[in-house]
Amino acid sequence: MGSHLPQSAASREITGDTQFMFQFYKPCFQFYAPNEKILSMSTDNLQRSLIAALQGCPLLFGRLTVQKDKSISLEYDPKNINSPIMETQSVETTYADLMESGFSYALARKLGLDMPIPDGSISQARDTPMLMIKVSYLNDGGVAVFSMSNHVAFDGNAVFSFLAHWAKCNREMAQQQESGIVAVAPPPELQISKASPESSITKALDNAPAEIAVDATKSPAEISAALTRKSGKVCTSVFSIPVICVAQLKQQVVESSVLGEGQWVSTNSVLAAFLAQHLGRANVAGGVFEAGDWTVFQSMDMRRPLGQPLHGLGSPVMLAEYHASYNEIVDDSQLPKLALCVRESIGKYSGEHLRQVMNWMNSSYRRLVTNGVEEPWRHFWFTALDSTRRAVGVSCMNRIPIYDADFGAGYPTMARSFNPRQNYVIVFPGPPATKESLEYEVLHLYISLEQPAMEALVADHRWNQICTLVSEC
Numbered sequence: 001m002g003s004h005l006p007q008s009a010a011s012r013e014i015t016g017d018t019q020f021m022f023q024f025y026k027p028c029f030q031f032y033a034p035n036e037k038i039l040s041m042s043t044d045n046l047q048r049s050l051i052a053a054l055q056g057c058p059l060l061f062g063r064l065t066v067q068k069d070k071s072i073s074l075e076y077d078p079k080n081i082n083s084p085i086m087e088t089q090s091v092e093t094t095y096a097d098l099m100e101s102g103f104s105y106a107l108a109r110k111l112g113l114d115m116p117i118p119d120g121s122i123s124q125a126r127d128t129p130m131l132m133i134k135v136s137y138l139n140d141g142g143v144a145v146f147s148m149s150n151h152v153a154f155d156g157n158a159v160f161s162f163l164a165h166w167a168k169c170n171r172e173m174a175q176q177q178e179s180g181i182v183a184v185a186p187p188p189e190l191q192i193s194k195a196s197p198e199s200s201i202t203k204a205l206d207n208a209p210a211e212i213a214v215d216a217t218k219s220p221a222e223i224s225a226a227l228t229r230k231s232g233k234v235c236t237s238v239f240s241i242p243v244i245c246v247a248q249l250k251q252q253v254v255e256s257s258v259l260g261e262g263q264w265v266s267t268n269s270v271l272a273a274f275l276a277q278h279l280g281r282a283n284v285a286g287g288v289f290e291a292g293d294w295t296v297f298q299s300m301d302m303r304r305p306l307g308q309p310l311h312g313l314g315s316p317v318m319l320a321e322y323h324a325s326y327n328e329i330v331d332d333s334q335l336p337k338l339a340l341c342v343r344e345s346i347g348k349y350s351g352e353h354l355r356q357v358m359n360w361m362n363s364s365y366r367r368l369v370t371n372g373v374e375e376p377w378r379h380f381w382f383t384a385l386d387s388t389r390r391a392v393g394v395s396c397m398n399r400i401p402i403y404d405a406d407f408g409a410g411y412p413t414m415a416r417s418f419n420p421r422q423n424y425v426i427v428f429p430g431p432p433a434t435k436e437s438l439e440y441e442v443l444h445l446y447i448s449l450e451q452p453a454m455e456a457l458v459a460d461h462r463w464n465q466i467c468t469l470v471s472e473c
Helices: 043-054 095-100 105-110 156-179 220-227 243-254 267-285 326-330 332-347 351-370 451-458
Strands: 025-032 062-066 072-076 085-090 131-137 143-150 212-214 234-242 294-301 317-324 380-382 391-396 414-417 424-429 442-450 468-472
Touching: 025 095, 025 156, 043 085, 043 131, 043 156, 095 105, 105 414, 143 156, 212 351, 234 243, 234 451, 243 267, 243 332, 243 442, 267 294, 267 326, 267 332, 267 391, 267 424, 267 442, 267 451, 294 332, 317 326, 317 332, 326 332, 351 380, 414 424, 442 451
Parallel strands: 085 131, 294 391, 391 424
Antiparallel strands: 025 143, 025 414, 062 072, 131 143, 212 380, 234 442, 234 468, 294 317, 424 442
16 A cells, blocks of 8 residues: 555554644545546546555544543444545536636535535544545536545545555556456455553653643633634635745755754745744734734644654644744844744754653543543643734645545646634645646645735735735635
8 A cells, every 4th residue: 555654553542642632624625627538537436446445544444432531542443334435426517617716615615515524523423434535526527526534543644645545546447447357356354453552651741831731620612712812704815835935045044144053944944934924924914913922833743753653643743832023023034043943943852852741641631531521632732723822833734745646537736725723824735837747836825814914915015026826715
């Protein structure tokens, strides 16, 4: 199935890390233009190739289970009634209609090309499949593939690697049909061995880490309300930024006098700093927030510093924070310093510290259970996601294989996802520059802001010199 797909879990128990805090479904559309090979994506072909692709991928046959001691585990059962599903439909909408709208996610949703997104509750009564797919055959021969998976089982990189693998299975089956040879193996009886718990002598932190909070005195609904800014209309738009411009921004940082001996910055940290400056200024210019310091945070995969398998269960995540001064946000010349500080905010996390954080979460979780708190996993949250404060978040997913899924009719010409979090940016690769290559020349920035801030961003001359509005979601 390929080395990029997780075949076993790093840990069955997910209460020992931040994984359960990311218990949500990530949706995505992949659009395929009409062409002479589109018949390779027939319903029969896709159904049979999906069965083949699911072989050896037990994570997608799992279900989240709350044990008697209130711990959460991912249970595997190939006969699970909530196993992966695929729906198909034919619609009057055309590929040309979608292209004219800039492949708007909102339009695709309005036209019924998507599926209802589960709220992520962990409950046997409301159990949902780990993977859900809906294929829409458009009236002019195009195809829209909607997919979503539970982030606990599959993170973004894993799910798009799986979709690319499914596409490869379909492509090979289509070639077999042309030669008169069709061989589709039945789903196997998947045998999963329980991972042994990791032994660790690391102590838990005495106090809560700055990045994570827990509160047993409020209900989950009260916690959510306290962390949610009472705002007006929130707008989500997709912008493009040329890869060459990102490289120029990085070169600007490298050539500055900010970097000392042995210091370095990544492309992602430079991009995060650039986005933090412009989104922070847009919020102030639009009157959404008053001028002041800002928190800049990035999502960080904890598996590498923890020494965990990189292709195992989901990805335990930390939101690495840096508290930037107002001057670092409003002054363009401060970009090099801000980029360095953002990069170092991730580099400061050692495996030892992260294990202490995870042990603190375990001990706090056990206290909630002992005190009879219902749904204890819903009483933790990342402090960075408090939308009532000045904070900008960036998740760089520009290396995930979102355009690799060639089912036999070519690569998708466009992909669209959804970003529901205010003042949060998800970075995806843009579409391939040519039909024959997966190389891309732009990145797509999914940005959600309150309407006055979005209007200020779109009117920002400096922003428009580099970024282009692609679509309103």
